[in-house]
Amino acid sequence: MKSNAGPGEEARVRVDLGARSYDILIGPGRIAEAGAQIAQRLPDAQVAIITDETVAGLHLDTLGESLSAAGIKAVPIILPAGERTKSFEHLMQACDAVLDARLERGDAVVALGGGVIGDLTGFVAGIVRRGMHYVQVPTSLLAQVDSSVGGKTGINTGHGKNLVGVFHQPELVLADTDVLDTLSEREFRAGYAEVAKYGLIDRPEFFAWLEDNWREVFSGGAARVEAIATSCQAKADVVAADERESGHRALLNLGHTFGHALEAATGYDSRRLVHGEGVAIGVVLAHEFSARMNHASPDDARRVAEHLRAVGLPTSIHDIDGELPPPDILMEHIAQDKKVKRGKLTFILTRGIGQSFIADDVPQSEVLGFLKEKYTQ
Amino acid sequence: MKSNAGPGEEARVRVDLGARSYDILIGPGRIAEAGAQIAQRLPDAQVAIITDETVAGLHLDTLGESLSAAGIKAVPIILPAGERTKSFEHLMQACDAVLDARLERGDAVVALGGGVIGDLTGFVAGIVRRGMHYVQVPTSLLAQVDSSVGGKTGINTGHGKNLVGVFHQPELVLADTDVLDTLSEREFRAGYAEVAKYGLIDRPEFFAWLEDNWREVFSGGAARVEAIATSCQAKADVVAADERESGHRALLNLGHTFGHALEAATGYDSRRLVHGEGVAIGVVLAHEFSARMNHASPDDARRVAEHLRAVGLPTSIHDIDGELPPPDILMEHIAQDKKVKRGKLTFILTRGIGQSFIADDVPQSEVLGFLKEKYTQ
Incomplete structure (x- = not known):
């Protein structure tokens, strides 16, 4: 897939959670902006970037250069790709690596990857020094419209998926729509199922719009940005109403x-x-x-x-x-x-x-x- | 040491944290009341009791009988005694055991032990299913006046003590002053250092009272209950003012x-x-x-x-x-x-x-x- 989005096509969605509110910035080239955006929100913070071997090869340099240009010291922590990384073993390894990097409570952890990396990194940030800042840079469509938003973090155990974790909200989500061009058609389609789901939950007009415009969403450009922004807004609305899933949030299921x-x-x-x-x-x-x-x-x-x-x-x-x-x-x-x-x-x-x-x-x-x-x- | 406290000598301290407020109930025979107190606050909850080998031999039967009499199903999880239990390894073991017991988010974990068991159990409760209820039944003086109150939980890593954990407040703390009779003089004295500390932080009249009454605190009875209640109140006041240690709470150090x-x-x-x-x-x-x-x-x-x-x-x-x-x-x-x-x-x-x-x-x-x-x- 090739994105046709120009620099003017971007969107901002606010997740409204009082003192824990944050922005989701959507559009092309967002990774290259990461340094400036993080420096603005967390002045003086150092960061550790948690990512996987596949994503590191594609996007770590761009992120590293952006942070460096903003004067932010960054240590990369590169884990194996795949669902098995959401384990106690890798949680422990990542926590140790963040402590090795001598990060303090005011510093931040950046998740660069799909849902697995996002869920694990949020959990690491939630427990090292009893809670550090973190920033989500989701690189799959699924992560951009779903797992990077809302503060659910966790790992799998022998008993099932996501059975151990915390609710911990990020400081910022950067959804770079260009990086989706590196996904396979199958991966993009799988993420699209969650996009369509938001229409089916409570936005019939969005579902109708997707029926008419899905080809443009797949090919990139303004329609893709709009579909992701609407999905993030839908999720943000539900999360703001029920952060800890005591009721309403279950609709997302x-x-x-x-x-x-x-x-x-x-x-x-x-x-x-x-x-x-x-x-x-x-x-x-x-x-x-x-x-x-x-x-x-x-x-x-x-x-x-x-x-x-x-x-x-x-x-x-x-x-x-x-x-x-x-x-x-x-x-x-x-x-x-x-x-x-x-x-x-x-x-x-x-x-x-x-x-x-x-x-x-x-x-x-x-x-x-x-x-x-x-x-x- | 032998406690001289009668049944009329008890105290209640409220930790005021909005929706996360809870009671600390202090006095003789509190473990035998656990079942009734938990059933009142968490109707229909099942529990897992996390404890260590030493404490299990002394107090697990009393707690188990109390829960059983209140119709609460309880599964014991017995870990080795000692600081080394505050590790990733035992965290993982305890989380698995809680999941093995098929506990749900509405169920509770009970910490029966000193600071090590309390800190580990609070962390387990904070992360299994992204947060379960928990109840502290501290069995050392140190745990009764310090670690069981305020929601700091965690484990040690190779980098230092308490570097990984969460803030997670209990539903209830039961400080049974009788169980302190099973402590050695040295253990009781060590806990007393934290009691005196509260006077030194901001309660000069309490420090003066301790100078006059410390022998009665050691021998048990009403003075012991009063010293523990005043200490818990002191900690509760600081925690209510600064739950996540952004400033004022540092005085506790x-x-x-x-x-x-x-x-x-x-x-x-x-x-x-x-x-x-x-x-x-x-x-x-x-x-x-x-x-x-x-x-x-x-x-x-x-x-x-x-x-x-x-x-x-x-x-x-x-x-x-x-x-x-x-x-x-x-x-x-x-x-x-x-x-x-x-x-x-x-x-x-x-x-x-x-x-x-x-x-x-x-x-x-x-x-x-x-x-x-x-x-x-």
Whole structure:
């Protein structure tokens, strides 16, 4: 992909959290601005840059030069690429490296990478010296529109994903839309599933706009900046209303209960399914299940599937390569993800495009019946 | 020691932190009340009890029976005793054990033990599922008057003590004054150094009361409850004013800069020096250094030393068994503990008993000169 964005096409989204408020700056060339932006917000701070081997090769020089030009001393900490880096082992390694660099509480850690690096780095910043500043420089579409915003940080354990972490908000998010040109089509599409999700949660006009403009979002330029800014604004609104997920924030999980179960069922094998693809299938299933429960029209589910299919995303469990475990095993993954209370599950359902809601009384038996149907359709 | 406290002698201190406010309940028999108190504050919660091998043998049955009587399901997690348990390794082990117990975000972790168990458990509760409830049941005097109150949690790394952790406030602190009868005289005295410290920070009348009543505090009963309650109130006031140590809270470090340096200089060998003993020598040195800097009268330093000596605490570097490294090595430990800016240190000094203040411009050369004098006196 090639970005056609000019320098005038940029956006700023404010995440409104009182004393912990911060800006998301979106547009081309944002990495080259990092030094000036950080120096303005954190004068006198030194930084450590946590990144992975792949991203370091692509963008570390640009970031390093920008920091150096602003007089900011920076130490790079380069970890292996991939989901396995979200572990206690690498958390410990990164904390030690930040302490080796002699950073103090007023200094900052910069996350340069996708969701894995962002989640791990935020956690490191949340616990070294009981909380340091941090800056997110997300380099995947998924990280730009989702994981870099909102302060959820963490690692995986043998018990599951993101089970250990903290809520810790960054000082600044720099979403450089040029770097997305270094992603594969498949990676970009996977991030796009989360973009579409924001329309489906509560912005029907945004979903309609994406149906008309998705090709421009993929090819770069002003439409891409606009899609990312709208997604960040959607997430910022939800986070501002419910920072610690005591209620409303759960809407962001639209499509994720089915999606997580499918990721688990495929053994987190990224050759078969990546997170965004699981979400794409998951949002279609959430709309179909809502129709089955008489909350929404089957036409809405068809419209969602049609758009995601046009983009090139999988929309059905049959789109996944290889065998899936039987429906009751998938049901077990769902029950592990959610707390089951007396046979009832909490699920994000919808009354139509952009009309999602939290249902806390979904019978487990209905979900299993639905899954059995999907396997045979 | 034998406690003479009757059931009528109890106290409640409120830590005032808005939505994160909580009670410290002080008095005899508090562990036996734990079940009822937790059930009242966290209905439907299950718990995991994190404790160490020594404390488990003394108090785990009492706590377990109390929880069981209140209908609370509890899983014990028993770790080795000692400072080495405040490590990444045991943090990971404890997080896994809490997840093994299938606890959810609404459930709670209970810390049953001294400062090591309290700091580690608070950290576990702060990060499992991005924050669970926790309850402190401190079993040492040091933990009851200091580490269990205020939400500082953490572990040690190769770079130093408490360098990784979070601020996470408990739901409740239960300071059972009976359990202090199971401490050795030396352990009780070490905790007493922190009690006296609160008088020296900003409560001169409390220090004078301790001079008259310390024997009753040691022997138990109403005076012990009162000393612990006043100490907790003192700490609660400071924490309420400055939860995350951006300024005022640093006063709690009176005596700790010298004390930490002495702990480091003796290789954290508890046969030579425990934390509270380091603090005892440290507060005397802080008063002597304040006199040298013409902030306070030498009479105040003599009065502090006299009281702590009467109690049986060390008050001079010459009271430490074995050889100490030379003054410049001690000075290096101090400089590592504090950030040195252009040869100046931040120190807690005093204008007299109960009149401590934060000095951020203490010349390193003056501290070194003072230490050289103390070595030869």
